[in-house]
Amino acid sequence: MSDTAGWPAPTPVHPVEATVRLPGSKSLTNRYLVLAGLADEPSRLRHPLRSRDTLLMAQALRELGAVVADDGEDWVVTPVPRPSGAPGPEADEHPVPVDCGLAGTVMRFLPPLVAVSGRAAHLFGDPRLHERPVAPLLQALRDLGVRVDDTDGGFPCTIHAGPVPAGGEVALDASASSQFVSGLLLAGARMRDGLVVRHVGSAVPSRPHVAMTVENLRDVGVTVDDTEDLVWRVAPGPVGGLDVDVEPDLSNAGPFLAAALVTGGTVHVPGWPQQTTQAGDVLRDVLDAMGADVRLDPDGLTVSGDGEVYGIDVDLHAAGEVAPTLAGLAALAVSPSRLRGIAHLRGHETDRLQALADEVGRLGGHVEVLEDGLRIEPRPLHGGRWHSYADHRMATTGAVVGLRVPGVVVDDVATTSKTIPDFVGLWTRMLDGR
Ligand SMILES: O=C(O)C1=C[C@@H](OP(=O)(O)O)[C@@H](O)[C@H](O)C1
Numbered sequence: 001m002s003d004t005a006g007w008p009a010p011t012p013v014h015p016v017e018a019t020v021r022l023p024g025s026k027s028l029t030n031r032y033l034v035l036a037g038l039a040d041e042p043s044r045l046r047h048p049l050r051s052r053d054t055l056l057m058a059q060a061l062r063e064l065g066a067v068v069a070d071d072g073e074d075w076v077v078t079p080v081p082r083p084s085g086a087p088g089p090e091a092d093e094h095p096v097p098v099d100c101g102l103a104g105t106v107m108r109f110l111p112p113l114v115a116v117s118g119r120a121a122h123l124f125g126d127p128r129l130h131e132r133p134v135a136p137l138l139q140a141l142r143d144l145g146v147r148v149d150d151t152d153g154g155f156p157c158t159i160h161a162g163p164v165p166a167g168g169e170v171a172l173d174a175s176a177s178s179q180f181v182s183g184l185l186l187a188g189a190r191m192r193d194g195l196v197v198r199h200v201g202s203a204v205p206s207r208p209h210v211a212m213t214v215e216n217l218r219d220v221g222v223t224v225d226d227t228e229d230l231v232w233r234v235a236p237g238p239v240g241g242l243d244v245d246v247e248p249d250l251s252n253a254g255p256f257l258a259a260a261l262v263t264g265g266t267v268h269v270p271g272w273p274q275q276t277t278q279a280g281d282v283l284r285d286v287l288d289a290m291g292a293d294v295r296l297d298p299d300g301l302t303v304s305g306d307g308e309v310y311g312i313d314v315d316l317h318a319a320g321e322v323a324p325t326l327a328g329l330a331a332l333a334v335s336p337s338r339l340r341g342i343a344h345l346r347g348h349e350t351d352r353l354q355a356l357a358d359e360v361g362r363l364g365g366h367v368e369v370l371e372d373g374l375r376i377e378p379r380p381l382h383g384g385r386w387h388s389y390a391d392h393r394m395a396t397t398g399a400v401v402g403l404r405v406p407g408v409v410v411d412d413v414a415t416t417s418k419t420i421p422d423f424v425g426l427w428t429r430m431l432d433g434r
């Protein structure tokens with residue numbers, strides 16, 4: 001099937017009964033890569049996610065002088081060489097090019113890493129990346145003494161070579177993205193005085209992702225004090241190497257688990273962690289509220305449905321990643337839904353609120369965009385073209401809707417390569433019961 005023809009989302013006639021082995025977490029893989037790049041010794045990442053976002057992060061580390069070797073199973077990382085003294089003017093002459101694609105993690109984690117590497121880098125990405133918010137992070141780096149040239153407050157930008165920032169305290173507004181905080185914290189231990197990051201502004205979204213950053217820093221021996229709300233204190237000190245198994249990506253489990261509800265079947269995801277900082281773990285509660293039977297056992301998560309999906313009223317400020325899947329599911333429900341706390345999704349891979357309203361609307365559904373989220377009123381849907389907007393989660397949401405609605409054609413399913421390259425293979429095998 002050519003790209004212009006699109007991908008006809010399958011509408012199964014039987015309930016799904018499948019075990020789905022999901023690839024590793026994007027958020028964990030990219031944090032581990034950054035920490036491995038900053039470490040004092042080599043690291044090994046087992047079961048890393050190999051997708052566009054993580055391959056770009058690996059390539060960015062290489063541009064900065066690290067070695068990221070793929071031995072076919074694991075990634076073995078030799079860190080970015082530490083700067084020896086203040087760089088001379090020649091260090092600024094050839095900034096290394098860093099393609100960030102459409103990856104928020106690369107866009108927001110790399111500038112602080114570059115700043116402590118003593119090197120110069122030119123960071124750029126897809127046209128849409130240049131619209132995604134990053135100004136508060138770049139300003140925080142300037143406040144720490146880093147020279148940054150940006151484009152109207154955003155990307156493309158150049159981080160100039162200079163002495164490693166001394167650190168201290170920096171205040172910024174992270175209400176547009178938790179990744180501003182995570183990016184600064186990840187590099188904080190490399191600053192002479194460590195780093196205190198203080199959030200000022202309305203609420204920080206995706207707080208589990210900040211907790212993940214703190215936990216991963218502690219994993220490599222960095223001391224982080226997060227006892228004061230909205231203030232994170234990273235102590236200066238060594239960064240240990242990693243030998244870690246990357247958990248499966250729980251947010252990417254969403255569409256597959258949704259298939260159990262929509263078709264009245266059962267989907268089992270092996271390796272679902274018993275405890276995790278991944279935001280996608282919220283799916284256990286939300287899918288339960290939408291009518292699923294949800295069981296977490298030592299060997300994984302099992303979700304079953306009876307084909308009837310109930311609407312929900314839920315605040316997803318902490319886990320906006322799962323909102324597109326849930327919006328797709330809500331469009332197939334027997335009662336209306338309200339998804340709250342997700343205004344920041346306007347700055348994601350696309351304006352997800354508008355995109356969901358437009359695509360469900362195109363199939364005859366009704367999704368109202370509100371200031372902080374969506375109101376979804378289920379209506380009978382018909383087939384049609386589903387636009388992906390270069391957004392992996394929009395593409396997979398089209399697949400969820402197609403489970404119930406014949407004739408849904410996802411225009412660019414290949415865009416799932418951002419975080420789940422074999423989405424079509426996994427989806428097809430799930431529907432085949434393999
Ligand atoms: O740090 C991370 O790994 C992420 C944080 C969140 O970003 P925002 O806080 O910008 O929503 C999340 O949506 C994104 O998919 C991954």
Ligand SMILES: C=C(OP(=O)(O)O)C(=O)O
Nearest residue numbers: 102103104105321348349
């Ligand atoms: C918002 C997302 O990604 P990013 O890391 O590019 O911000 C996402 O994966 O839903």
